[in-house]
Amino acid sequence: MKLDKFIRTVLGLAIVVVFFIAIGALLFFTQTALNVWDRLLEGPWILRWGYVGAMIGLVVLAIYLVWVLLIRRKTPAAKKAAARPPLSRDEIEARLRDAETAGVDVSEAQRELQELAARQQAGGIHLCFFGEISTGKSSLIKALVPEANVAIDVVGGSTGDVRHYRWRDSEGSEILLTDVPGTGGHEEGLDEMALEEAQRAHVVLFVCDGDLTRAESQAVGHLLALDKPLVLVMNKSDRFTVEEQAAIMQKLLQRVDDMGGSLERDKVVAVSAGGELDVVQRGENGEEQVMRRQRPADIGVLVVAINRLLENEAQPLDVRRDRAVFRLAAEKLVEAEEEYRVQRSEQIIRNSTRKAVIGSLAAVSPGTDVIIQGYIGTTMTQELCKLYGAAPRDLDIEEFLDLSQSRVGKTLPLTLAVAGNGLKAFPGIGTVAGGLVHAVAYGLIFDALGRSLVLTLKQHGQLVPKAAAKEFEEGISEHIEAGVRRVTRLALEEKADAG
Ligand SMILES: Nc1nc2c(ncn2[C@@H]2O[C@H](COP(=O)(O)OP(=O)(O)OP(=O)(O)O)[C@@H](O)[C@H]2O)c(=O)[nH]1
Ligand SMILES: [Mg+2]
Structure with missing residues (x-):
């Protein structure tokens, strides 16, 4: 008192x-x-x-x-570049060169540019028939090129790859019709194959067979956003009365409007590819026979729409096609970069974890109080940030490691317990010495630190110390459980090497 x-x-x-x-x-x-x-x-x-x-x-x-x-936090260069899609050849080529120098496998993106060069050299206009399975894409091609050997079937998924068919328009210039797999089928990878081919084409003929489903609306919206010249083709109109057809056409136009896209009235057409029909015929001897018949086609309005589009399109189709392919190449580059980052971050985390384990085994590790603020933690953070295009200030790195360190204290008993258990799972190592348990625990902490850092870098594109440390705290038990076998094996290898 x-x-x-x-x-x-x-x-x-x-x-x-x-x-x-x-x-x-x-x-x-x-x-x-x-x-x-x-x-x-x-x-x-x-x-x-x-x-x-x-x-x-x-x-x-x-x-x-x-x-x-x-x-201030710097906006990472990678984010800036992604915000502005590269639309010129120079830009995309420069990005490919940079990525290749950094070790990214750019072959997929490069293949797009090579394919574009080949198509530019060969000339011709590519029209791609795109749409959900069984809407009659192949049948439309067959109706335009009767001599073509096109696979058509009542069972969806009859087209499994990309094929080009030669067709000539009224002026005799070469037109290539591309048949692609229908989207929304069961086989994996086909939707992507179809969409990529649509991006490579000059014009997309979007085939549906009635009002648009939600997935179809999304696909049309996506293609319009990609600035693809588009004709919306409502096939199988023979199944509807004239009044029904008019109502569907009205609805289709309205849907495009709702999407905020602009599609002139003459670019929405109702046709009938005909398709094939199985007819049961009774022979003279009374035997029933199934005959395959061709329904008559009615595709005049489609031919008119295509010709009009080829004549009147304000911006040259070639320029728009090239841009779409550059964008496709850029998308593939982003995928390759992502893949590269996943592999490389795995390497970085593994190396740091190994160093932490070695340090602990050699008893040079500075004890539990400053496990991660030291050299290994700083280097790992710097390397991972660099990989994700983030340029953090030293202050941020320090703050992140400090915050994370304070979280380590809380979970250390748990980490040690998990490490001890992990070691028990490896038979034949005898009594588990305390040093080895600590080494595995240190390794696990680094492993978890690296993984949570990667998660937040992916999300924010830069090092946000508080968010990253929070992710570390929240995810640590999960990461530790997931990493225990990997890190234990690594520690045992190191121990064997040292011994
Ligand atoms: N009634 C009617 N049926 C049609 C028409 N066009 C095509 N079909 C039928 O629709 C079914 C699918 O035709 P396909 O040409 O294979 O359709 P697709 O869009 O190429 O199908 P996938 O390649 O599987 O995506 C077949 O049974 C055709 O006979 C049409 O105009 N009217
Ligand atoms: Mg087909």
Whole structure:
């Protein structure tokens, strides 16, 4: 009780002293400022305003420095580049070169550019028939090129790859019709194959057989967003009355409008490819025979729409096609970069984990209090950030490691227990020595740290210390459980090597 009163008295005195010092300082500064101002008033006006200007300049500079050093985070270069899709050949080629130098496998993206070059050389216009399975894409091609050997079947998924068929338009210039697998089928990878081929084409003929499903609407929206010249083809119109057809056409136009796309009325057509029909015929001897018949086709409006589009398109089709392919190549590059990052981050985490294990086994590790702030933690953080195009300030790295370190303390008993259990799963190593358990525990912590860092880098594109440390804390038990076999094996290898 006495002590309490004493502390309160000291505090009270301290407050009074600080108060007086503050008043004194305020008076002193005010006096100095007024003195300076009086003298400035006596001097020429240029000196006065020059002085004020210099003061303001200093304050602005101080604010700027605080902002640069403590507040601003750099936007990673990779993010900036992704925000602006590369639309020129030079841009995409430069990006490919950079990525290749960094070790990314750019072959898929390069293949797109090679295919484009081959098509440019060969000339011709590519029209791609795209749509859900069994809407009659192959049948439409067969109706346009009767001599073509096109696979058509009542069972969906009859087209399993990409094929081109030669067709000539009214002016005799070469037109290639591309048949692709229908989307929404069961076989994996076919949707992607079809969409990529649609991106490579000059014009997409989007085939449906009635009102659009949600998936079809999304696909049309996507193609319009890619700036693909489009004709919406409602096939199998023979199944509807004239009134029904008109209602469906109206609905289709409205759907395109709702998507915010623009598609002129003459680019939405109703046709009938005909398709094949099984007819049961009774022979002279009374035997029933199934005959395959061709329904008559009615595709005149489609041919008109295609010709009109080829004649009237304002922007040259070649330019738009090239842009779409550059974009496709860029998408493939992003995928390759992602793949590369996954592999490389795995390597970085593994190396750091190994170093932590080795350090612990050699008993040079500085104990549980500063497990991760040291050299290995810093290097791993720097390398992972660099891999994800983030350029963190040293302060951020320090903050992240400090915050994470404080979380390690809480989970260390758990980590040690998991490490001990993990070792038991490997028979024949005899009694598990404490050193080995610690080595596995350190390794597990690094492994978890690296993985949670990768997760947040993917999400934010930069090192956000608090978010990354939070992810580490929340995910640590999961990461530790997942990594225990891997890290235990690594520790045992190292121990065997050392022994
Ligand atoms: N009634 C009617 N049936 C049609 C028409 N066009 C095609 N069909 C039938 O629809 C079925 C599918 O035709 P396909 O040409 O194989 O359809 P697809 O879109 O190429 O199918 P996938 O390659 O599997 O995606 C077949 O049974 C055709 O006979 C049409 O205009 N009217
Ligand atoms: Mg087909």
